[in-house]
Amino acid sequence: MTLPPIQFIRRVRVSGGMTALLLGRFLAVFAAGLFDITLLWLAIDTADNIETVALVLGLRLLPFIIFGLFGGWLGDNLDRRAIIIVAYVVRVAIIAIGMAALFYGASAIAVLGVTGFLLTAIRSITSPTIRAIIPQLCSAPHLHRAVSTFETLDYAATIIAPVVGGLALAAFPPLVILAIIAALFLGAAIISLALPRRPDTRRTRAPLINDYGSLLVFMLRRRAAFVVCMALNTLAIVAVSGAELLMIPMHTDNMFPDDPALLGAILSLMALSGMLGALTTGLMRSWPQQTTLYTAWVVYGLSLASFALLERQATILLAAVALGYSGAIVDTLLMVMMQRAVSGRHRAKLLGLMSIVFNFGDVTSLWMTALVASAFGYPAVFLLAAAITLFIAGSGLWLTRQEVARASP
Structure with missing residues (x-):
């Protein structure tokens, strides 16, 4: 059966939006995994004791508790597409600043610890938005399959990133790996431009x-x-x-x-x-x-x-x-x-x-x-x-x- 043109365009648009979300998310999770393995390796290599390593890695857990409420409120009161794109671009900027600090001789353990905290802060703020946008991009009967695909790609990126990161650390200096990570986040931002725009029909924003x-x-x-x-x-x-x-x-x-x-x-x-x-x-x-x-x-x-x-x-x-x-x-x-x-x-x-x-x-x-x-x-x-x-x-x-x-x- 042939679909009316408007329905056909809407289906393609929804499908394209979901594909853009999944591909952007995969690149971002993969980039975060590469950063994690780089942070762990440099922390172990440069830290004087295990307590320093634990402190650096532990700092990356705090933002989920600190910023979770604000991130959820933000995702319900601002344009979700814009939040996702801006968050990826901000991560590129954070990585670039960290690369500059390392290039000019700053302590690697301090730079990567602060960079990791900031990256996780952005992730904790935008994570509710990325998940909340899924129902906008698929019909209700397909929500199960969309969420399962989303979670599956997360698992896949989590598996692949440490392996690729280990090989990359053996072949390239940390600055090159950070540049690759920045490029992956930039790719996620560009892909996310394909997310469909949605008119703002929401009520007045509440505190x-x-x-x-x-x-x-x-x-x-x-x-x-x-x-x-x-x-x-x-x-x-x-x-x-x-x-x-x-x-x-x-x-x-x-x-x-x-x-x-x-x-x-x-x-x-x-x-x-x-x-x-x-x-x-x-x-x-x-x-x-x-x-x-x-x-x-x-x-x-x-x-x-x-x-x-x-x-x-x-x-x-x-x-x-x-x-x-x-x-x-x-x-x-x-x-x-x-x-x-x-x-x-x-x-x-x-x-x-x-x-x-x-x-x-x-x-x-x-x-x-x-x-x-x-x-x-x-x-x-x-x-x-x-x-x-x-x-x-x-x-x-x-x-x-x-x-x-x-x-x-």
């Missing part, structure tokens, strides 16, 4: 506090079930994040000290299976979202427990595949649910708010994990995290069943 107050009132009155779901998922993140980020590397090194390549294999398999999980989620449009979400948490919890109970490398690698696959399903479904929970006027604010909540959960989890590991040992961390996760997932499945029963005639 940040009033805007978030309206969002919270709406969520508590109209989306109470969603708030409960996000609370349960936040508790699950607090339970498992430290075990995944901290304990898997340490426990693997403790069990197989003569096989350092095993940790690399585990992390690679988790990332690759994460790509597959994100792609699979795109096919789950007709599946019950919350039931699928909590079922994925069950698989995640069992996989995490396996790291404490299994001793053979082959079975541990299988557990890593299940962990990465189920974790990606959780991440992608959470993103889809947040996109659909509110209208466009509140979407970026909700994403910014949840970014703060989830990042705070990660930090809390790392601290609690260290305490449990010091008191009871590494295996206890995995078993406790798995038990809490399974309890939360079971509670979520029960609440979902009750909600469905109440909604049934």
